[in-house]
Amino acid sequence: MQNPVTATILGIVAELSAFGRLKSRRFECLWIKQGIKQFHAVPSARLGSIRPPRRSTSLVLIFASVWLVLGCGGPQSTLDPAGRGAEQIAELFWWLVAVSILIWLLVVGLAVYAGWIRPGVHHYRKANLLIIGGGAVFPTLALAVYLSYGLALMPGLLAPAPEDSLKITVSGEQWWWRVRYHPPSGEPIELANEIRLPVGEPVDLFLASPDVIHSFWIPSLTGKMDMVPGRVNRLTLEATKTGVYHGVCAEYCGTAHALMKFHVVVMEPEAFAAWLEHQARPASRPKKMAARGQELFLIHGCSACHTVRGLPANGRVGPDLTHVGSRVSLGAGILPNDPTAFLRWVAHTEELKPGVHMPEFGMLPKEDLQALAIFLEGLE
Ligand code: HEC
Numbered sequence: 356m357q358n359p360v361t362a363t364i365l366g367i368v369a370e371l372s373a374f375g376r377l378k379s380r381r382f383e384c385l386w387i388k389q390g391i392k393q394f395h396a397v398p399s400a401r402l403g404s405i406r407p408p409r410r411s412t413s414l415v416l417i418f419a420s421v422w423l424v425l426g427c428g429g430p431q432s433t434l435d436p437a438g439r440g441a442e443q444i445a446e447l448f449w450w451l452v453a454v455s456i457l458i459w460l461l462v463v464g465l466a467v468y469a470g471w472i473r474p475g476v477h478h479y480r481k482a483n484l485l486i487i488g489g490g491a492v493f494p495t496l497a498l499a500v501y502l503s504y505g506l507a508l509m510p511g512l513l514a515p516a517p518e519d520s521l522k523i524t525v526s527g528e529q530w531w532w533r534v535r536y537h538p539p540s541g542e543p544i545e546l547a548n549e550i551r552l553p554v555g556e557p558v559d560l561f562l563a564s565p566d567v568i569h570s571f572w573i574p575s576l577t578g579k580m581d582m583v584p585g586r587v588n589r590l591t592l593e594a595t596k597t598g599v600y601h602g603v604c605a606e607y608c609g610t611a612h613a614l615m616k617f618h619v620v621v622m623e624p625e626a627f628a629a630w631l632e633h634q635a636r637p638a639s640r641p642k643k644m645a646a647r648g649q650e651l652f653l654i655h656g657c658s659a660c661h662t663v664r665g666l667p668a669n670g671r672v673g674p675d676l677t678h679v680g681s682r683v684s685l686g687a688g689i690l691p692n693d694p695t696a697f698l699r700w701v702a703h704t705e706e707l708k709p710g711v712h713m714p715e716f717g718m719l720p721k722e723d724l725q726a727l728a729i730f731l732e733g734l735e
């Protein structure tokens with residue numbers, strides 16, 4: 356998953372630190388000789404304290420850069436793009452990095468020139484030229500080029516998807532994500548904390564929030580967009596690679612801000628169509644083991660807050676649970692999706708997600724909690 360540019364940077368860092376070690380003896384002599392010539396007043400003890408990099412420092416540098424580069428991949432990285440928008444943003448980033456390295460080399464080159472190669476007094480005309488050219492004209496030009504490049508990307512990133520594209524509303528809740536698909540025919544289909552997308556098709560997401568500001572961000576697919584109460588923001592994206600990616604809230608929104616994640620599953624179009632068709636169906640009839648759990652679900656008032664289509668459960672406060680068992684994770688990305696996790700969630704809700712807007716049911720007997728977990732896991 357390594358990007359060629361990061362690999363090159365890694366190579367350069369390794370080369371530089373090896374070079375530093377080889378040349379360090381000569382460097383030290385040059386440095387001290389020059390230092391004595393230039394700054395008679397500096398006590399020799401201080402000059403002696405300027406040491407070339409040690410072997411261990413080079414090793415640390417190499418390991419640090421390997422670690423940094425490895426961090427550039429994975430399901431939640433803007434530098435490992437799997438969507439059109441993210442690809443363009445990553446390209447802009449790499450241009451910034453490449454030109455910044457060039458400028459850095461230029462500045463260090465000038466410092467070496469002025470300090471070691473030609474120390475001494477320079478003509479004030481040349482110095483003025485350097486300050487005006489390098490300090491004002493060049494940065495203005497360079498930043499203007501970058502600004503134009505960035506602005507030129509905007510229309511493409513903000514253009515809506517074609518009229519007949521898939522439309523999805525996502526609402527940022529405290530602290531989870533309400534997701535609603537709007538198929539061209541039929542009722543909207545609601546789920547939570549998971550967005551599935553067909554690969555290679557542009558999709559329009561309409562982002563909203565009922566109370567506080569969140570920021571919707573799937574780093575691998577495109578840039579982030581705020582969810583602001585009282586308005587609907589459109590975000591268009593197109594996934595280019597199948598896989599499972601991570602989404603997060605990128606704006607502090609309250610106690611459990613760091614615990615509201617979601618999964619984005621990018622699928623082949625046929626698999627996606629089959630999945631959506633399944634999500635539109637009401638909950639399957641519970642198997643024998645789960646029937647007791649279903650009864651408890653209705654008795655204990657879970658249905659006041661949760662909808663399970665096909666049951667007398669139409670609550671709107673919490674996530675739609677009709678197909679909760681088929682999701683990648685539980686509790687907005689904080690637990691795996693298995694019976695143990697369901698039991699933990701229902702019994703220790705507040706402990707798992709401080710500030711959560713669901714009461715915990717840890718006072719129920721163990722058998723009841725187990726029955727509830729089996730019922731929930733069976734809602735596939
Ligand atoms: C007062 C409203 C309320 C009641 C009552 C309630 N819940 Fe919840 N529930 C919520 C909210 C809100 C969330 C979302 C919490 C979050 O992730 O921040 C939630 C989340 C869940 C989830 C995770 C869903 C997902 O998509 O990951 C499950 C499972 C669940 N509740 C089961 C239950 C069960 C079982 C009961 C009854 C024993 C119950 N809830 C009672 C409000 C409620």
Ligand SMILES: [Cu+2]
Pocket residue numbers: 527568569570604605606607608612615
């Ligand atoms: Cu948030």
